Amino acid sequence: MALTNDLPISLFAGRSNPALARAIAEAYGQPLGDVTIKDFSDGEIYVRYEESIRGTDLFIIQSTPPPADNWLELIFLIDAARRASAARITAVIPYFGYARQDRKDQPRVSIAAKALANILTTTGVDRVLTMDLHAAQIQGFFDIPVDHLYGSAIFVEHLRRQALENTVVVAPDVGSLKMARAYAKRLGTDLALIDKRRPQQNVAEVMHIIGEVEGRNVLLLDDMVDTAGTLVSAAQALRNAGALDIRAAATHALLSGPAFDRIENSVISQVLVTDTVPLHRTSEKVGVISVAEHFADAIRRIYSDESVSTLFIP
Numbered sequence: 672m673a674l675t676n677d678l679p680i681s682l683f684a685g686r687s688n689p690a691l692a693r694a695i696a697e698a699y700g701q702p703l704g705d706v707t708i709k710d711f712s713d714g715e716i717y718v719r720y721e722e723s724i725r726g727t728d729l730f731i732i733q734s735t736p737p738p739a740d741n742w743l744e745l746i747f748l749i750d751a752a753r754r755a756s757a758a759r760i761t762a763v764i765p766y767f768g769y770a771r772q773d774r775k776d777q778p779r780v781s782i783a784a785k786a787l788a789n790i791l792t793t794t795g796v797d798r799v800l801t802m803d804l805h806a807a808q809i810q811g812f813f814d815i816p817v818d819h820l821y822g823s824a825i826f827v828e829h830l831r832r833q834a835l836e837n838t839v840v841v842a843p844d845v846g847s848l849k850m851a852r853a854y855a856k857r858l859g860t861d862l863a864l865i866d867k868r869r870p871q872q873n874v875a876e877v878m879h880i881i882g883e884v885e886g887r888n889v890l891l892l893d894d895m896v897d898t899a900g901t902l903v904s905a906a907q908a909l910r911n912a913g914a915l916d917i918r919a920a921a922t923h924a925l926l927s928g929p930a931f932d933r934i935e936n937s938v939i940s941q942v943l944v945t946d947t948v949p950l951h952r953t954s955e956k957v958g959v960i961s962v963a964e965h966f967a968d969a970i971r972r973i974y975s976d977e978s979v980s981t982l983f984i985p
Contacts, residue, residue, distance in 0.1 A: 678728040678758050680974050685733035687741040691946050692732040694963035718747045720755055729757040730970055735768035736948045746794050753795035761798040765947035766923045770805035788812035800969055803894045803922040818979050822922035825960050827857050838888045839863050843905045851892045865905050885913030895923035899930040903937040910938045923947050
């Protein structure tokens with residue numbers, strides 16, 4: 672049985688993804704609160720809530736893709752809210768930046784994801800709501816509740832409405848195998864895996880394809896697409912192995928550097944992404960599905976102290 676939350680709710684947003692923030696607020700049924708965020712001439716960030724938030728259940732919506740200023744904005748918004756006596760603060764982070772730096776895989780490197788988790792907690796956030804962390808175990812970096820939503824809840828519903836005959840779901844690397852297996856199970860398709868190596872950051876080399884893809888349509892799945900090097904090289908290897916139509920789906924569309932050009936010149940027919948990160952360019956090959964309703968539902972459940980676990984199905 673759900674508990675009753677007697678606190679008033681407030682929704683605010685940083686500047687990283689205003690379109691998604693407005694869509695979440697609209698789906699929730701409440702306008703975003705008034706906040707001033709500006710840059711001084713030297714680049715310093717200034718934030719001020721323009722209305723009282725004392726005693727409120729406060730939700731701050733802010734994705735954190737590069738630049739790092741998006742993280743600073745979120746931290747300052749949390750700090751200002753704590754100093755303004757908000758009763759409970761939830762950081763709604765559709766895309767959690769720096770999540771790829773989640774372990775010490777080389778000598779003398781930072782575990783940036785852990786450092787940021789420490790900063791958020793120390794600054795005063797009470798809860799984090801996010802989607803498709805690059806590594807799910809990042810939740811363990813926090814000593815506060817973390818609600819981890821899955822993009823598959825949005826993608827599977829969309830994909831089921833499309834023809835998936837003769838389709839095999841392909842994981843582009845071992846790290847995405849668990850997610851790809853969940854998609855294959857829910858879509859009722861076969862599963863394949865690409866064995867790759869990464870000699871350096873943003874560079875991937877396909878070594879082997881494990882599974883049958885010849886004469887099959889392919890759905891490549893990943894949590895994010897950055898420079899699209901992995902995606903495009905995987906797609907080309909699949910085509911060389913006899914795959915037919917090749918589509919891809921990735922929750923977070925960073926699409927930096929040559930990503931758009933690579934996708935447009937590749938054998939991929941479509942890349943399906945969400946709006947957790949705003950696109951800086953459009954392409955006929957890139958389709959966008961909104962996560963606004965999903966996040967609004969999660970916020971509604973958190974605010975009313977209802978279970979969010981039904982939204983966690985991968």
